[in-house]
Amino acid sequence: MNKTINQKAWYFVIPVFVLVAxxxxxxxxxxxxxxxxxxxxxxxxxxxxTRWFKQILLSERFHASLGRQxxxxxxxxxxxxxxxxxxxxTMPKKGWGVPVCLILMSMPLLIPWNVVGAMWNIFALPDxxxxxxxxxxxxxxxxxxxxxxxxWFTTILMDVWHWTSLVVLLSYAGLNSIQPAYYQAxxxxxASRWATFRYIELPKMKKVLTxxxxxxxxxxxxxxxxxxxxxxxxxxxxxxxxxxxxVKMALGQFxxxxxxxxxxxxxxxxxxxxxxxxxLMMKNEAQx
Amino acid sequence: MSLELKNVEKKVGxxxxxxxxxxxxxxxxxxxxxxxxxxxxxxxxxxMAGLDKPTSGEIWFNDENVTGMKVQKRNCSMVYQQFxxxxxxxxxxxxxxxxxxxxxxxxxxxxxxxxxxELLKLSAMLNKKPDELSGGQQQRTALxxxxxxxxxxxxxDEPLANLDFKLREELREELPKLFEDRDCxxxxxxxxxxxxxxxxxxxxxxxxxxxxxxxxTLEVYNRPENLISAKVFSDPPMNIAEITxxxxxxxxxxxxxxxxxxxxxxxxxxxxxxxxxxxxxxxEGNNSVEINGKVQISELSGxxxxxxxxxxSLNWVSLSNGTQQKNVGEDTKLYMNTDEFLYFxxxxxxxxxx
Numbered sequence: 013m014n015k016t017i018n019q020k021a022w023y024f025v026i027p028v029f030v031l032v033a034x035x036x037x038x039x040x041x042x043x044x045x046x047x048x049x050x051x052x053x054x055x056x057x058x059x060x061x062t063r064w065f066k067q068i069l070l071s072e073r074f075h076a077s078l079g080r081q082x083x084x085x086x087x088x089x090x091x092x093x094x095x096x097x098x099x100x101x102t103m104p105k106k107g108w109g110v111p112v113c114l115i116l117m118s119m120p121l122l123i124p125w126n127v128v129g130a131m132w133n134i135f136a137l138p139d140x141x142x143x144x145x146x147x148x149x150x151x152x153x154x155x156x157x158x159x160x161x162x163x164w165f166t167t168i169l170m171d172v173w174h175w176t177s178l179v180v181l182l183s184y185a186g187l188n189s190i191q192p193a194y195y196q197a198x199x200x201x202x203a204s205r206w207a208t209f210r211y212i213e214l215p216k217m218k219k220v221l222t223x224x225x226x227x228x229x230x231x232x233x234x235x236x237x238x239x240x241x242x243x244x245x246x247x248x249x250x251x252x253x254x255x256x257x258x259v260k261m262a263l264g265q266f267x268x269x270x271x272x273x274x275x276x277x278x279x280x281x282x283x284x285x286x287x288x289x290x291x292l293m294m295k296n297e298a299q300x
Numbered sequence: 301m302s303l304e305l306k307n308v309e310k311k312v313g314x315x316x317x318x319x320x321x322x323x324x325x326x327x328x329x330x331x332x333x334x335x336x337x338x339x340x341x342x343x344x345x346x347x348m349a350g351l352d353k354p355t356s357g358e359i360w361f362n363d364e365n366v367t368g369m370k371v372q373k374r375n376c377s378m379v380y381q382q383f384x385x386x387x388x389x390x391x392x393x394x395x396x397x398x399x400x401x402x403x404x405x406x407x408x409x410x411x412x413x414x415x416x417x418e419l420l421k422l423s424a425m426l427n428k429k430p431d432e433l434s435g436g437q438q439q440r441t442a443l444x445x446x447x448x449x450x451x452x453x454x455x456x457d458e459p460l461a462n463l464d465f466k467l468r469e470e471l472r473e474e475l476p477k478l479f480e481d482r483d484c485x486x487x488x489x490x491x492x493x494x495x496x497x498x499x500x501x502x503x504x505x506x507x508x509x510x511x512x513x514x515x516x517t518l519e520v521y522n523r524p525e526n527l528i529s530a531k532v533f534s535d536p537p538m539n540i541a542e543i544t545x546x547x548x549x550x551x552x553x554x555x556x557x558x559x560x561x562x563x564x565x566x567x568x569x570x571x572x573x574x575x576x577x578x579x580x581x582x583x584e585g586n587n588s589v590e591i592n593g594k595v596q597i598s599e600l601s602g603x604x605x606x607x608x609x610x611x612x613s614l615n616w617v618s619l620s621n622g623t624q625q626k627n628v629g630e631d632t633k634l635y636m637n638t639d640e641f642l643y644f645x646x647x648x649x650x651x652x653x654x
Contacts, residue, residue: 193380196351201398201445202372215388 046272064273074274076249077257078281084164084253085232088171092228093221095172096179101209103184114184117177125174129241132170136242156243160250163243167251170238175231179224186220187213222293226286233282254278301327301362303348303453303485308357310343310509317343319510320357325485325502330476332496332517333489335506335532341489344506345455348487350374361452376453377446381461383438385430391417391441392426398449416448419478436467447478454479456488460495472498493535497521505532527648530573536606536617539574543643550638554612559589559638563652570651573642579618581607581626585637591616593634598626609634 138144147154236255245252262271310318346352350371524530593609605624
């Protein structure tokens with residue numbers, strides 16, 4: 013069989029190559045380049061090998077911000093997923109309530125992230141903010157700019173407010189795809205409300221929930237804008253999550269080498285967790 | 301044991317879903333609800349089960365008024381068109397679930413599930429999850445769940461509609477046997493007249509929320525009370541034409557085809573219903589008459605040939621055995637078996653009764 017040789021097809025591939033090069037490969041390789049070198053400006057570089065990687069991996073500062081990051085992500089997942097499911101379960105299934113609820117639910121998702129941060133900053137200010145002032149008036153000693161516990165509480169509350177809707181909307185879509193016959197069958201069997209949830213609704217929502225967890229994990233693990241505007245990582249370093257710490261190092265201290273190394277480590281952690289998630293998901297799929 | 305609907309009516313808003321209906325289903329019977337989509341089959345079943353309340357009227361079970369009694373308190377089970385099983389339970393757990401909820405002992409559950417599984421040929425797949433089964437096996441599991449409970453009332457809502465042709469045939473043959481020695485009332489909803497004939501028992505023909513006729517399946521088929529019932533219980537659709545009768549001679553209003561009728565009815569104009577299989581490309585019966593037609597559509601299914609043709613202003617459907625090759629536009633001769641004609645008066649009531 014004679015194959016026709018036609019190299020023109022490459023013209024169709026070139027635009028993709030160029031696009032990917034500009035939006036992914038070139039910036040990433042720049043970071044890789046920096047991570048192995050030391051620079052003092054003036055475009056003078058000195059080879060440092062893996063020194064920055066070792067330094068970052070052994071640094072207590074990195075351990076601390078990584079720890080904070082995992083703690084934050086874990087807490088918000090623990091709150092948002094059950095809360096999201098619970099809200100989705102109570103939402104109406106038909107009638108005028110549906111559009112009202114859906115619009116109300118999508119509102120927080122439509123607000124720009126730095127606006128969310130600014131909003132909550134003002135909302136939570138202990139002297140003039142509604143939340144901060146009310147809490148103090150009720151006798152709580154609340155000041156998120158000075159007390160780490162309060163700063164965490166406010167950051168978590170803000171993230172729950174901002175992102176639970178996403179879980180709600182996904183769960184609601186999952187719930188709506190269950191045919192009414194399932195509920196009737198459960199009713200005929202005499203199954204309780206809990207059993208209906210446990211054995212019909214939850215398994216039927218499995219796919220959207222996995223998606224919700226994955227999205228919320230990635231987003232919260234890379235969170236930057238909202239806490240930056242709200243607390244700026246403070247008080248001290250108590251709410252400096254990975255990305256905030258990274259920016260401090262790169263732009264505040266101009267430690268390009270270590271910052272580049274940290275970026276790559278950060279990137280690999282996200283990649284690794286997503287890969288684990290993905291494989292767990294696929295394993296479940298293969299089983300069922 | 302009997303289930304009786306007394307003047308049951310169901311309205312939703314201004315729409316009437318079920319017009320006042322009275323129906324008495326006896327024990328150990330299979331009752332087919334036959335009607336097209338939206339005829340009210342599912343609504344009627346949900347009312348029977350107690351999943352839905354009638355707007356007015358009463359439901360009596362074993363001489364007890366059960367109107368408004370919740371479905372959990374009634375001993376009934378239902379199988380749906382979709383294959384409804386608990387997704388993360390195994391087949392065994394699925395079949396056992398109605399028993400487990402009512403607190404039957406484990407040994408007994410094992411025994412009963414084993415029995416039902418064998419009956420439905422599921423013994424080999426008791427440890428599988430519903431997702432791993434074929435559509436037919438999933439529906440068998442759902443059927444097993446309905447059977448294991450020993451319900452007084454088993455409702456089957458188009459259980460075969462989502463299965464492919466072969467599985468449907470197979471399961472349809474098994475179904476009547478499954479219910480043979482059970483002490484229960486079975487209600488089976490379907491859109492297919494052939495389902496009703498295969499299953500036998502009793503049939504109720506439904507149209508637009510009304511029960512048109514209820515009786516023994518074969519009787520309803522052979523002697524439909526009226527034209528609507530005959531239409532509902534006919535697939536392919538019944539041919540209807542106007543005739544005039546004077547003495548023994550009958551004649552179509554629209555053409556010259558004539559025949560002698562032994563029907564003991566007065567002279568006048570009637571409508572007749574002719575089932576497609578009573579118009580064939582060959583003579584059948586002793587009293588067949590010839591009709592000319594122009595072929596419009598010709599469909600061969602291998603064992604049968606469906607020929608649509610026109611004669612004058614009327615469209616006709618005929619169904620013959622074997623492959624009868626006809627070309628579209630061809631003029632052809634067909635034969636009508638006049639013994640099988642159904643005569644309806646101007647009020648659409650069947651008049652040549654017996």
